[in-house]
Amino acid sequence: MERDAADAASTPVLWFFAILAGALAAGAVIGFRALITGMEWLTTGHVGSLVEAARSLPPWHRALVGSVGGLLAGLALYWGWRWAARGPDGAVNLDYIEAARAGRVDLNNRTTLVRSLSSLLSVSTGASIGREGPMVQLGAWLAAELAHVAPLSAEQRSVLLVCGIAAGIGSAYHAPVAGVVFVLELALGFLAAQTVAPVLISSATAAVLMFGLVDPAPLYVMPTVNLVPTSLGMALLAGLVCGGIGWAMLALVDRGRSAFGRIRSLPLRLGAGGVLVGLLSAFVPEVWGNGYSTISHLLQGGSPWTWVLLILITKLVATLLSTGSGAIGGMFTPTLFVGATSGYLIAQVMSFWLPLAWVGDPRTLAVIGMAAMLTAVTHAPLMAIVMVLEMTNQFQLTVPVMLACGVAHAVSTQFGVKPMYGNPIEARH
Secondary structure, X not given: OHHHHHHHXXXXXXXXXXXXXXXXXXXXXXXXHHHHHHHHHHHHOOOOOHHHHHHHOOHHHHHHHHHHHHHHHHHHHHHHHHHHHOOOOOOOOOOHHHHHHHOOOOOOHHHHHHHHHXXXXXXXXXXXXXXXXXXXXXXXXXXXXXXXXXXXXXXXHHHHHHHHHHHHHHHHHOOHHHHHHHHHHHHOOOOOHHHHHHHHHHHHHHHHHHHHHOOOOOOOOOOOOOOOOOHHHHHHHHHHHHHHHHHHHHHHHHHHHHHHOOOOOHHHHHHHHHHHHHHHHHHOHHHOOOOHHHHHHHOOOOOOHHHHHHHHHHHHHHHHHHHHXXXXXXXXXXXXXXXXXXXXXXXXXXXXXXXXXXXXXHHHHHHHHHHHHHHHHHOOHHHHHHHHXXXXXXXXXXXXXXXXXXXXXXXXXXXXXXXXXXXHHHHOO
16 A cells, blocks of 8 residues: 555656656667768768668679678677676676566666677668667667666666657657557557556657657658558458568578577678678668668659569568578568568559559558568567558558458468567466
8 A cells, every 4th residue: 555655656756757768768769870870971981871872882892891790790799798798797688678578677788788889880781680679779778777766666667668668669660659559569468557658758758859859750751542442352462461471581580590590600690691681782782771761762652563572582581681690680670671562562463463443552552561561570460550550651541451460460370480579468477
């Protein structure tokens, strides 16, 4: 009874620190983006889109940048783990998702910094991984550091870590509501009454700062696409296809990690991944980076199916090489890439046999495919639905997106492959 009264009395204090956690997460996203820009300029002489930077370089230069970047990222991990091992927490890294599920805030400072540095080197030199994962990691770490000094109960301190994760996701993807749904569906697996208000406050704070300091537009700016009477049928097809591709993608990631695991030396392992992706980029520069700029181009329309098929295959291979080698980075945006290109291709292929009026705008299926693919690899359909609709501002597609995500979830959960981030409900039993 006394504890409940104390928690109630400190609730306004928790809200205040939730605001600070949101601001720190937004700062982490902005700061990491600035570091990537600086590293990109040092390695390529260009800033902005990594794909545009890759296109501006001769093939040998692209291959060299990827190779050297992979080797340096591996060396950063190798020497970094040795430095971390001398710290008070050793070299054991606690993932922020696992920390949130366990109600802990003791993230390892040294391993967080080491992983962030290695990720910076990989991401800025063309590795086919997401830059958003390290941003969220930094946001969660800063929130955990804030929790250590906050005059709150242990349970309320763990809420601050969740606030940092939600604000980091919302800041990185310009999707504040998706950040909230992410932590409630993936990190916690249930709705905790004490968690909801501070998480909403933190995510909203980060969104205000990102919209005011960076860009108020959705992450993917595209024209409004219209539904057609057969949109639900096409969404059903997209869900089936993306569910199968998502399941295969998870299985291939595991096999890639096992294959690269035979290389005992960490620098050589990441270096090998960098070399292979660098060589691939010598022929297809679009494999550089997380795929954001290519998705943006695709959502403007007019892309020929042959080009879309080429970048889908090569980007998927590059992503498997980068993640398999152990490069530190996220899988969200590469997954969205695979979903967008798959959906776009489904529409274009079906237009060979069906009237265009039945198929509709290929960009419609690109958006639907993004949500379906994200559902397939995370097994978190609510988060995928909200995130993709927020990122594209295509809320008129809510019903077909829901259908595709439901089908993709049903398909991808039938074969026993562990989803990205695991399952928070199963983790509690």
